[in-house]
Structures are given as structure tokens and as C-alpha cells.
Amino acid sequence: xxxxxxxxxxxxxxxxxxxxxxxxxxxxxxxxxxxxxxxxxxxxxxxxxxxxxxxxxxxxxxxxxxxxxxxxxxxxxxxxxxxxxxxxxxxxxxxxxxxxxxxxxxxxxxxxxxxxxxxxxxxxxxxxxxxxxxxxxxxxxxxxxxxxxxxxxxxxxxxxxxxxxxxxxxxxxxxxxxxxxxxxxxxxxxxxxxxxxxxxxxxxxxxxxxxxxxxxxxxxxxxxxxxxxxxxxxxxxxxxxxxxxxxxxxxxxxxxxxxxxxxxxxxxxxxxxxxxxxxxxxxxxxxxxxxxxx
Amino acid sequence: xxxxxxxxxxxxxxxxxxxxxxxxxxxxxxxxxxxxxxxxxxxxxxxxxxxxxxxxxxxxxxxxxxxxxxxxxxxxxxxxxxxxxxxxxxxxxxxxxxxxxxxxxxxxxxxxxxxxxxxxxxxxxxxxxxxxxxxxxxxxxxxxxxxxxxxxxxxxxxxxxxxxxxxxxxxxxxxxxxxxxxxxxxxxxxxxxxxxxxxxxxxxxxxxxxxxxxxxxxxxxxxxxxxxxxxxxxxxxxxxxxxxxxxxxxxxxxxxxxxxxxxxxxxxxxxxxxxxxxxxxxxxxxxxxxxxxxxxxxxxxxxxxxxxxxxxxxxxxxxxxxxxxxxxxxxxxxxxxxxxxxxxxxxxxxxxxxxxxxxxxxxxxxxxxxxxxxxxxxxxxxxxxxxxxxxxxxxxxxxxxxxx
Numbered sequence: 001x002x003x004x005x006x007x008x009x010x011x012x013x014x015x016x017x018x019x020x021x022x023x024x025x026x027x028x029x030x031x032x033x034x035x036x037x038x039x040x041x042x043x044x045x046x047x048x049x050x051x052x053x054x055x056x057x058x059x060x061x062x063x064x065x066x067x068x069x070x071x072x073x074x075x076x077x078x079x080x081x082x083x084x085x086x087x088x089x090x091x092x093x094x095x096x097x098x099x100x101x102x103x104x105x106x107x108x109x110x111x112x113x114x115x116x117x118x119x120x121x122x123x124x125x126x127x128x129x130x131x132x133x134x135x136x137x138x139x140x141x142x143x144x145x146x147x148x149x150x151x152x153x154x155x156x157x158x159x160x161x162x163x164x165x166x167x168x169x170x171x172x173x174x175x176x177x178x179x180x181x182x183x184x185x186x187x188x189x190x191x192x193x194x195x196x197x198x199x200x201x202x203x204x205x206x207x208x209x210x211x212x213x214x215x216x217x218x219x220x221x222x223x224x225x226x227x228x229x230x231x232x233x234x235x236x237x238x239x240x241x242x243x244x245x246x247x248x249x250x251x252x253x254x255x256x257x258x259x260x261x262x263x264x265x266x267x268x269x270x271x272x273x274x275x276x277x278x279x280x281x282x283x284x285x286x287x288x289x290x291x292x293x294x
Numbered sequence: 295x296x297x298x299x300x301x302x303x304x305x306x307x308x309x310x311x312x313x314x315x316x317x318x319x320x321x322x323x324x325x326x327x328x329x330x331x332x333x334x335x336x337x338x339x340x341x342x343x344x345x346x347x348x349x350x351x352x353x354x355x356x357x358x359x360x361x362x363x364x365x366x367x368x369x370x371x372x373x374x375x376x377x378x379x380x381x382x383x384x385x386x387x388x389x390x391x392x393x394x395x396x397x398x399x400x401x402x403x404x405x406x407x408x409x410x411x412x413x414x415x416x417x418x419x420x421x422x423x424x425x426x427x428x429x430x431x432x433x434x435x436x437x438x439x440x441x442x443x444x445x446x447x448x449x450x451x452x453x454x455x456x457x458x459x460x461x462x463x464x465x466x467x468x469x470x471x472x473x474x475x476x477x478x479x480x481x482x483x484x485x486x487x488x489x490x491x492x493x494x495x496x497x498x499x500x501x502x503x504x505x506x507x508x509x510x511x512x513x514x515x516x517x518x519x520x521x522x523x524x525x526x527x528x529x530x531x532x533x534x535x536x537x538x539x540x541x542x543x544x545x546x547x548x549x550x551x552x553x554x555x556x557x558x559x560x561x562x563x564x565x566x567x568x569x570x571x572x573x574x575x576x577x578x579x580x581x582x583x584x585x586x587x588x589x590x591x592x593x594x595x596x597x598x599x600x601x602x603x604x605x606x607x608x609x610x611x612x613x614x615x616x617x618x619x620x621x622x623x624x625x626x627x628x629x630x631x632x633x634x635x636x637x638x639x640x641x642x643x644x645x646x647x648x649x650x651x652x653x654x655x656x657x658x659x660x661x662x663x664x665x666x667x668x669x670x671x672x673x674x675x676x677x678x679x680x681x682x683x684x685x686x687x688x689x690x691x692x693x694x695x696x697x698x
Contacts, residue, residue, distance in 0.1 A: 011513055018505045124338035125558040126526060128533070138539055144509065147537045219537070220502070221529050221558060225336060229500055264506035269469055271506075272498040 007265060010143035015261040017141070021150045023257020024157030025212055029230065030237040030249040031164055032208035038244030039181050039201045042092060043100055046107040048231025049114035050206045053080050054213025055222045056118055059129050069132035069218070076214045077207035084206030088199050096198075111228070118224035126223025153215050160211065161250045168246055177201060236279040242292025252290060324364045325620060327353075327607060328386045330379050330407060331398020331422060333371035336500065336525045339554045341398040341422045344592055345603040349396065351587060352607035360611050361618060372398070376406035383407045387414040393620045394419070394610045396603060401425030401472040405432045412436050415622045417629070419606040422599045424524075424550060425475045429648040433691035436626060437648040441602035442572045444472070446683040447549050448479035450570025450656045454675055455518055456487045458568075460545050464516035465494035466507055466531055468523035476522040476549050492516040497523065497531075504531040505538060512540050519544040524551075529558050536563045552597040556659055556671045564671075567659040570683075573601035573638055574655060574672060580637035595669045605638030642680065647687050647694035651680035 003009065029051060036044045057076040061067035067075065087110065095102045135149045168174035177197060179187050184194045213227075220226060237256055241248030256275050263274045270277075282289060329349060331341045346369045353365045368386055372379035379397075386392040387410070395411050397404040399422035411418035412434025419438045420428050426443040452463075463484050467473040473496070481491045492514045495507050508531065511519050519535060521528055528548055535541050548555075551569040575585035575595040584604065588596040613628040614620055634642035634650070642652030657672040665671065689696030 008513070011509065014509050015506055018503070018509070021505075022503050119334065119338075123554075124334075124336055124342070124526075125554045126529070127558055128560050128563070131537070138537075145539045147539075149537070150505075219533070221526060221533065223526065225500070225526070230502055233502075261506055265510060268495050268497060268507065268510075272501060 011265060012262070014144035015265050016258050017144060017146060017261075018150075019258035019261025020254060021153055021257070022260065023254035024154050025216060025230070025253075026234055026237045026257050027161050027250045027253030028157050028208060028212040028215075029234040030241065030253050031161055031246065032205040032212075033234060033238050034241070034244055034246055034249040035164065035168070035208070036202060036205035037238070038246065039177050040092075040198055041096070041100055041181075042103040042107070042202070044107050044205065045104055045231070046087075046110040046114065047205075047209050047234065048227030048229075049111040050080055050084065050209035050227075051213040051216075051230065052118060052222075052224065052227035053083070053114060054210025055129070055217040055226065056122070056213070057210070058214045058217050059122075059127060059222050062129065069214075073211070073214050077210040080210035080213075081203040081207030085199055085203040088202040092202065093195070111231075115224050115228060122223065124223065124225075126221035126226075129217035129222055131218040149218060153219075156215060160208070164208070165246050165250065233275050236275045240275075240279050240282045240289055242289025245289065245291040248289055248291025324366050324391070325360055325394075325611075325614065326366050326368060326386070326390055326392050327394045327396065327610070328368040328370070328383070328390075328392050329396040329398065329603070330370050330372050330382055330403075331396075332374055332400060333369070335374050337374070337399035337422070340525070340552050340597050341599040341603065344588070344596060344600045345396075345398060345421070347591060348588065348596065348600045348604035349607045351584075352604045352611070356608060356611045360614050361620075365611070368392070372400070372403045372407075374400050374403060376403045379403040380406040380410050383410040383416075384414070387411075387416055392416055393614075394607075396421055396606060398422040398599070401428070401475070402470065404428060405471075408432055408434055408437050417610060417622055417625055419610065421602045421606060424472050426479065427471075427475060429694075430688055430690035433648055433694070435693060436622060438606070438629065438644050438650055439648055440606045440650045441598055442570070442654065443649065443684065444476045444479040444549075445685050446572075446654050446678075447476065447570050448483045449683050449685065450654050450676075450678055451547055451549055451568050452480045452483040452520075453487065454568050454570075454656045455545060455547050456484065456489050458545075460518035460547070461489045462492050462516040463489060463518045463520045463547075464492045464511045464514040464544075465520040465522050466504070466511060467494050467496050468527055469496040469498050472524065473522045477520070480520055480522065480547075480549055494520075494522075497527070500527065501530075504534045507531070508535050508538055508540050512538075512544065517545060519546045521546060521548050525555065529555050532559060532567075533563060552599070553595055553669075553671065554597055557594065557669070561660060561662045561665055561671065564659045565661045568675065569657050569659070569672075570678075571598045571655050571657055571672075572652065573598040574657060574674070575601075576670065576672075577655070577674070584637045601638050605634070605636050608636055609634050645687065645694075647691040649684050649687075651684050653680055654678045654683040 033047050036042050054076050058072035061072050131149050135152050138145045138147045180194050180197050188194050237253050241252035264271045332338050333342050349367055370382045395416050395418040397407050397420045401423040404420050404423035417436050419440045421441050424444045426445045429439045465477045467477045495510050497507050548567050548569045556564050585595050613625050617624045617628045630644050639652040642650055644650045655674050656676040658675050687694050687696050
């Protein structure tokens with residue numbers, strides 16, 4: 001078999017594929033963070049908590065009302081997004097005029113509360129969410145077995161990422177949102193309802209996190225800790241991509257997923273720090289991030 | 295009485311009660327049992343609040359008092375941090391008249407607690423940690439390793455799988471003290487029985503995705519996937535192994551699994567898995583009776599740690615009663631010469647190095663078809679006598695020389 005650095009090519013291809021799956025999650029989560037930061041200036045530390053809530057809502061809907069995966073994929077983001085809107089209305093709204101640090105503290109507190117609540121409700125061991133029958137089974141790619149569900153995750157992620165990018169960068173609505181960030185007062189003078197736009201933006205960002213949560217529910221154990229470890233990595237992804245850059249989040253999410261995958265073969269012990277090493281390098285060499293504007 | 299008078303009266307009474315408290319607790323007319331465990335993190339379901347409950351059950355069964363003294367329970371969350379565990383143990387020993395210390399999950403934290411207990415001369419029972427170093431390099435004359443250790447787990451699970459034909463092993467190892475000790479113990483058993491260790495990958499604790507590591511295990515061509523990890527890491531790696539079809543070619547070996555892990559995974563994923571345990575709720579009428587009391591409160595069956603908490607508390611209290619004192623040296627001497635018989639252990643004994651030698655059970659997870667009622671998850675493959683499970687005294691503990 002052909003080898004690179006003493007590792008069979010098939011193994012490397014397999015790891016890149018898996019990296020792409022993980023990168024899809026990073027991309028979707030960092031996308032939501034970027035949208036919220038880019039358009040509102042809020043550093044949303046509760047993003048991991050909303051991700052966990054998304055998975056948790058899907059689990060509860062299945063257990064108590066028999067709502068299947070496909071409906072959960074739609075309902076859970078809507079429901080958690082609505083919770084996001086309530087939080088924006090009641091809490092975040094009062095912080096826009098203050099230093100971004102206050103938003104960070106508030107959302108961090110919220111994240112701890114949600115985590116504690118979920119721990120209380122389902123305990124530390126977590127629970128299993130079944131893979132939907134239409135997506136169970138696996139493809140044989142020759143160099144590896146790829147479960148159909150993981151391929152589905154990549155597909156959904158690419159579609160969602162492209163759609164979000166398109167809406168924000170290429171539509172009139174997106175232009176209005178970006179204008180609201182540049183000069184809210186002027187936009188309001190033109191008769192636009194800026195507070196409504198901001199509220200909807202936060203709701204959409206939260207819904208993206210919840211969607212990622214539902215997508216991950218069949219792969220990992222649904223438990224209270226699932227968001228807290230992920231959110232730190234996702235923040236690093238956002239910083240590497242450039243704070244607030246939509247394209248940067250998507251591209252760096254996917255690339256970092258693959259870099260992490262390769263690290264898992266070359267030096268597994270470092271696999272959970274490699275993203276932060278890259279972040280440090282990027283901050284030294286290009287402080288605004290790969291896609292950020294100075 | 296007017297509302298204001300009533301309020302001030304209550305406050306005065308409360309203040310009086312509060313100020314009386316220290317005098318009462320410092321008088322030494324009570325026996326204090328302390329439990330330091332993970333109450334909020336990834337291991338909280340193995341012991342945690344359920345463990346405290348079984349300590350209280352043991353005290354209630356003992357009659358609530360010993361030598362005419364009331365028995366009190368203290369508990370604290372070590373948050374998986376050795377410094378918190380050690381300082382809490384020290385605080386209780388210095389200020390609260392601690393008589394017995396129980397250690398929950400996490401080998402790293404327990405090594406730190408054992409050192410404090412040894413220095414303060416407080417009988418210390420390790421319930422949740424697996425690391426066999428607690429009765430070897432890190433042993434103290436006041437330590438008892440009560441429920442299980444990495445040696446027993448490896449002797450149980452690895453031997454069973456080797457006998458079933460799994461000769462070549464690849465390990466997925468949690469990258470900290472417990473994981474590496476467990477892998478080392480299993481590797482030794484594999485080699486001693488004519489098997490071969492093909493390789494291992496060290497996985498950071500609480501990794502979010504195990505599929506990459508599993509593909510490496512698969513490409514090793516080994517027959518057995520040795521999982522030297524625990525809790526959430528174990529369940530997530532098994533889930534992924536199933537998803538990627540790895541369990542079709544490799545036999546997974548969970549070197550440490552608790553009943554709550556099996557419950558989380560579901561039988562569909564966990565079926566066929568071998569594991570080694572000191573206690574299973576459905577072994578006999580005694581364990582079922584105990585577990586029913588636990589279930590009524592927590593709506594789940596107790597883990598082996600929770601069973602161990604109950605038994606260790608009873609064992610300690612019986613020793614205190616037998617010697618008529620809480621003097622640590624007298625109690626330890628009594629503990630090391632008496633046989634332990636209760637719903638948890640039959641004819642168990644604490645040997646010189648502190649290991650509580652008792653039967654271990656090699657279990658296999660049932661298929662969904664075999665499972666007849668809720669929580670009917672496992673069947674006994676083999677009852678392993680204590681001597682076989684825990685092996686001989688190694689001699690690594692300074693005051694317990696290996697027998698020639």
C-alpha cells in the first residue's frame with residue numbers, strides 16, 4: 001500500500017473524511033457564533049448550552065411525545081431559537097451599550113445554569129438517541145466504512161452554511177443586517193425596525209446551534225457536558241477564521257476538523273490542543289484571523 | 295404575640311441554636327463519616343448522591359448509633375481536582391473530628407486523599423477509584439481498597455476474553471493515571487496467557503469524537519478492542535465502534551463498565567460486552583432487596599460503587615463496635631483480622647496491603663431478547679474467587695512484603 005510519512009494513504013484519507021464530519025459541526029457552530037458576533041457584537045458563551053439544549057429537546061420530544069428525528073430537526077431549532085429570542089428581549093438587550101465583556105459574562109452565567117439544569121434532569125451518564133432508520137447503515141468507500149448518518153451530517157452542514165452565507169452576503173435582507181451593524185441609527189431613520197432585526201438575528205444564531213445539537217444527538221451521548229467542551233474549540237475556530245467573518249468560520253471550521261483528524265493519527269495525545277496551537281500562531285501572524293479585516 | 299415579637303423570638307432562638315452547634319459537635323460524642331466524591335461531573339452517577347444515600351442506609355441498618363454515639367455523615371464534591379479532595383479531608387480531620395473517610399471516583403484525587411488520611415491516621419476506604427497503586431506505591435497503613443482495582447478488572451475481563459479466543463489486543467486508553475494503569479494491568483494478563491498486545495492509542499480525557507482512534511484500532515488488525523477508559527468516554531467510544539461497524543470484526547472489551555453506562559448505551563449497542571464487577575443488583579435475594587430500597591429513591595439500580603459504599607460503612611461500624619473504640623489503630627487491626635459478610639461480599643477479608651479480597655463477577659451484557667424486565671442487563675459468566683481476581687501481594691507497598 002502507498003504510504004505517506006509511514007502511514008498508509010487509506011488511513012490518511014479515512015482520517016480526513018472523519019475530520020470533515022467533525023469540521024461540519026465546527027463550521028455550523030462557529031457560523032452561529034459569527035453571525036451573533038458580527039451583527040450584534042455579542043460574544044455568546046452560551047452557544048454550547050444552546051447546542052446541548054437542541055439535542056436535549058430532540059431527546060425529550062422523542063421520549064414524551066414520540067416526535068421523530070425529522071420533525072425534531074425542524075421543531076427543536078424553532079423552539080430553542082424562541083428561547084433565544086426571549087433571552088435577547090429580557091436580558092441581552094440591556095447590554096448593547098455596555099462593554100462586550102458584560103454580554104460575555106451574562107451568557108457564561110446562562111451556560112452554567114443550563115448545564116446545571118440538564119445535569120439535574122438527565123444525570124451525568126447521559127442518554128442515547130437512536131439513529132433514524134432511513135439513515136442507518138454505512139457506505140463502503142473502499143478506504144473506509146462511512147456511516148450514512150455521518151455523510152448526512154456533512155451534507156446538511158454544507159447546505160446550511162452556504163444558505164447562511166448567501167442570505168447574509170448576497171440578499172437584501174443580509175445587506176440590511178450588515179447595515180444595522182454599521183450604523184443602526186441611520187437605518188432606523190430610514191424606517192427599519194432595527195431592534196426586531198437584532199432579535200431575529202440572535203434567534204437565528206441560537207437556532208443554528210440547536211440544529212447542530214439535534215444533528216449530533218444520534219452520534220454522541222446526549223448529556224449536560226456535551227456543549228461545554230465543544231464551545232471552547234468553536235471559539236478558537238471563530239478566532240482563527242476572523243471574528244465575525246461568515247466565510248472565515250465555515251472554511252476554518254472544515255479545515256481545522258481535518259487538521260485535528262490528522263493529528264489523531266500522527267500524535268494522538270495532542271489532538272485536543274492542536275486547534276489552540278494553531279490559534280496562537282494565527283494570532284501572532286495575523287491577529288485579525290485568516291479572513292478578518294484589520 | 296405581635297408579628298414583630300414573633301419574628302425576633304424566632305431569630306433569637308435560631309441564633310441560640312446556631313451558637314450551640316459547635317459546642318455540641320466538638321464534644322466528640324459522635325462518630326463522623328466523610329465521603330468525598332464527584333457529585334457534579336462525569337462520574338457522579340457511579341457514586342455521587344446515590345453513594346451518600348447508601349451510606350445512610352448502612353447507618354440506619356446499623357441502628358443509627360455506635361458505642362452510644364450518634365453517627366453523622368459529611369459529604370463534599372471534589373470536582374475531580376486532587377487539591378480540593380485533599381484539603382477537604384484535612385479540614386474534616388482537623389475541625390470536624392472525622393473518624394472514617396470514604397473516597398469516591400477518580401484515582402488521581404484518591405491518591406491525594408489517601409496521603410492525608412494516612413498522615414492524620416484516619417481509616418480510609420477507597421470505593422470508586424480503580425488504580426491499584428493505592429495499595430502498592432501509594433499505600434498507607436490506614437487505606438483499604440474496598441470495591442475493585444485495575445488488577446481485578448484486568449484479571450476478570452481480559453482472562454474471559456482470552457479464553458473465548460481473543461488473542462491479539464489493541465487498546466484505546468484514557469490518557470491519565472487510571473487509563474494507563476488499567477492498560478498495563480490488562481497487557482500483563484494478555485501476555486501471561488499467550489496473547490499479544492498489538493498497540494495502543496492514548497486518547498485525551500473527554501474527547502468529543504472517538505471515530506479517528508477507532509479506525510486506528512481497526513487498521514491494527516487486532517481481534518480485541520481493549521477499552522481502558524470509563525464513564526462517558528467508554529460509552530461514546532462504544533457507540534462509535536458500533537456505528538463504524540468495528541464491533542463486527544473486533545470484540546470490544548470494556549475493562550471498566552458500570553450498570554449506568556450500560557443503561558445509557560442501551561442493550562442494542564452494548565450486547566455481548568464482557569465486564570468485571572464486584573456487585574450486581576440482580577445477583578441474589580439480598581442484593582435485590584438492597585437494590586429495591588435504592589431504586590425506590592433514585593429510580594435506577596445501584597452501581598457496584600453504591601453497593602460498596604453501603605458495605606464499607608457497615609464493615610467500619612462493626613469493627614468500631616467490636617473493639618469498643620474509634621481508635622484508628624485498634625479499628626484497623628480489627629478490620630484486618632475479621633471476615634466480611636454482607637449483601638456485598640461473602641467471606642471477604644482485608645489483607646496486609648489494604649486490598650479487600652472478595653469474589654468478583656465476570657459479566658456479559660445480555661441481548662435485547664434475553665432481557666426480560668427493566669434493568670435486566672447482565673448475566674454472570676464466571677464467579678472469580680478473590681485470590682484469583684486481586685492476585686498476590688506484589689511487595690510494592692513498604693509494610694506488606696510479598697510472600698515468598
